[in-house]
Amino acid sequence: MAGILAWFWNERFWLPHNVTWADLKNTEEATFPQAEDLYLAGPLAFCIFMIRLVFERFIARPCAVGLKIQANGPQKAQPNAILEKVFNAITKHPDEKRLEGLSKQLDWDVRTIQRWYRQRRNQEKPSTLARFCESMWRFTFYLYIFTYGVRFLKKTSWLWNTKECWYNYPYQPLTADIHYYYILELSFYLSLLFSQFTDIRRKDFLIMFVHHLAAISLIIFSYVNNMARVGTLVMCLHDAADVLIEAAKMANYAKCQILCNLLFAMFAILFISSRLGVYPIWILNTTLFESWDIVGPYPSWWVFNLLLVLLQLLHCFWSYLIVKTACRAISKGRVSKDDHSDIESSSDEDDSPPPHQKHHSSAANGTNKNGTNGYLTGAPFSYEH
Numbered sequence: 538m539a540g541i542l543a544w545f546w547n548e549r550f551w552l553p554h555n556v557t558w559a560d561l562k563n564t565e566e567a568t569f570p571q572a573e574d575l576y577l578a579g580p581l582a583f584c585i586f587m588i589r590l591v592f593e594r595f596i597a598r599p600c601a602v603g604l605k606i607q608a609n610g611p612q613k614a615q616p617n618a619i620l621e622k623v624f625n626a627i628t629k630h631p632d633e634k635r636l637e638g639l640s641k642q643l644d645w646d647v648r649t650i651q652r653w654y655r656q657r658r659n660q661e662k663p664s665t666l667a668r669f670c671e672s673m674w675r676f677t678f679y680l681y682i683f684t685y686g687v688r689f690l691k692k693t694s695w696l697w698n699t700k701e702c703w704y705n706y707p708y709q710p711l712t713a714d715i716h717y718y719y720i721l722e723l724s725f726y727l728s729l730l731f732s733q734f735t736d737i738r739r740k741d742f743l744i745m746f747v748h749h750l751a752a753i754s755l756i757i758f759s760y761v762n763n764m765a766r767v768g769t770l771v772m773c774l775h776d777a778a779d780v781l782i783e784a785a786k787m788a789n790y791a792k793c794q795i796l797c798n799l800l801f802a803m804f805a806i807l808f809i810s811s812r813l814g815v816y817p818i819w820i821l822n823t824t825l826f827e828s829w830d831i832v833g834p835y836p837s838w839w840v841f842n843l844l845l846v847l848l849q850l851l852h853c854f855w856s857y858l859i860v861k862t863a864c865r866a867i868s869k870g871r872v873s874k875d876d877h878s879d880i881e882s883s884s885d886e887d888d889s890p891p892p893h894q895k896h897h898s899s900a901a902n903g904t905n906k907n908g909t910n911g912y913l914t915g916a917p918f919s920y921e922h
Contacts, residue, residue, distance in 0.1 A: 546572075550836040551762050556707060561763065567710040570719075570760045577720055582727035589674050589728070597670035604791045608666040614656035619643060624657055669790040671736060676783035678725060679776050682718075686773035689714045695766045699823035702766040703831040715765050722772050723756045748851055755844050762837050764824075771820055771845070778808040798866065805859050812852035821845060 548557050561569040602608075614620075619642065623631065631639065631654065636647045643650070663671075695701035730749040733742070752775075759768035785800035824842055832838075 552837075553707065553832055553835050561707065567708075569708075570711050570716075570763050570765060572761050574716065574720070575723065575757060575760060578723040578727055581720065581724035582731070585724050585728045586732060589732075592674050592677070593670040597673040598666065600673065601666045601669045601790075604669075606666050606669050606790055608664050612656055613660050614653050617643070617653065620650070620653055620657070624654070629654070629658055665790050669787060672783045672786040672790070676780060676787060679779040679783060682721065682725070683773065683776035683780055686718065686769065686776060689718065690769060690773055693766075693769075696770070699767070699770070699819065700827050700831065702764070702770075702823055703828045706828075706832050707763040709763060709766060711763075711765065715769060718769055718772065719756060719760050719765065723753065723760075726752050726756065744851065744854070748848075751844055751847055751851070755841070755848070758837065758841050758844065762841075764841060767820070767824055767828075774811055774816060774820065778804055778811060781807060801866070802863075805863050808859060809856050812849075813856055816852065817849060821849065 546558070552558070552561075563569060563571065620639065623635070623639065628635070631650075636650055639645070639650050640647050690696045693701075726749055730746070730753065733746060733749065755771065756768065759765055759771075781800055781804035785797050785804055788794075788797035788800055821842075824845055828838065
């Protein structure tokens with residue numbers, strides 16, 4: 538184990554040439570980032586998750602009720618023992634052959650069985666009220682941490698001159714503000730990483746999982762090798778657009794469509810300008826070029842910049858989805874659907890129970906000839922960071 542730890546914490550990987558861990562030990566004159574500081578993020582992430590539960594129960598939920606957001610979820614499927622057994626034990630997405638077999642067994646047409654499966658899948662999804670509470674929690678945290686970051690950074694020299702991130706590197710003292718900022722951000726992203734498995738599952742689950750891993754890796758990397766100054770810039774820049782997208786979700790759940798459209802437009806402008814403009818020109822320029830000139834590259838420098846470039850690729854992907862949603866919204870007059878919707882739906886769904894007699898029709902193959910068999914927005918946006 539000692540050999541593995543020695544290999545992992547190899548100074549030639551983590552630190553610039555001629556710098557050792559002993560050089561970055563805390564003294565009475567200066568405090569530097571220590572890897573063990575990050576252990577605090579684990580229990581703090583759990584505390585943040587518990588605070589979220591309390592917040593959603595006693596603050597967000599009353600707000601949702603005040604806005605007349607219903608607690609009931611999607612329409613429930615009619616109880617059916619045979620379909621329920623297949624749904625739980627075999628598949629939640631039956632193929633055409635199985636649909637035909639169930640159709641003969643139940644004497645229902647295929648389209649009715651498809652509708653039952655859609656309703657049954659939706660039945661497991663959270664209600665609009667639950668989604669509102671989730672978004673209100675994220676909105677509150679992002680607003681707080683972004684406000685804190687702006688108030689802290691406007692007093693620093695490296696906000697106005699990014700070369701200050703690298704002068705005297707890595708012997709830059711760790712301030713209490715930077716330490717608090719880092720630990721809180723890391724704890725929040727850890728809580729997001731684990732709560733992603735219990736939160737509303739969206740179509741970009743894997744992409745968001747990669748994003749959270751990249752964010753956590755960037756925070757840890759930049760803290761351990763004391764790239765904390767540029768790290769604070771990255772975190773603050775990313776928190777800005779998240780405030781607006783969560784606010785837009787909340788407006789959508791509250792059925793304030795005009796406000797939702799306005800907030801989404803503001804979010805789209807801020808996201809694209811900051812992630813495709815400010816981020817590469819301001820952040821990547823200093824981490825790739827200014828640091829090269831002042832400090833020079835070393836192994837963890839390459840890893841850190843690789844993660845930053847990966848984040849930029851995610852920015853491009855999300856920007857494409859945002860533009861796609863915006864174009865659709867302009868053509869329809871409002872933000873109504875996108876590729877990250879939560880609730881499956883179809884135009885053939887209604888409130889009538891499934892018939893007990895088989896109806897032969899041209900739609901027996903389950904194809905929606907109106908082309909609306911897809912996803913209906915419950916929470917139209919899940920872009921983050």
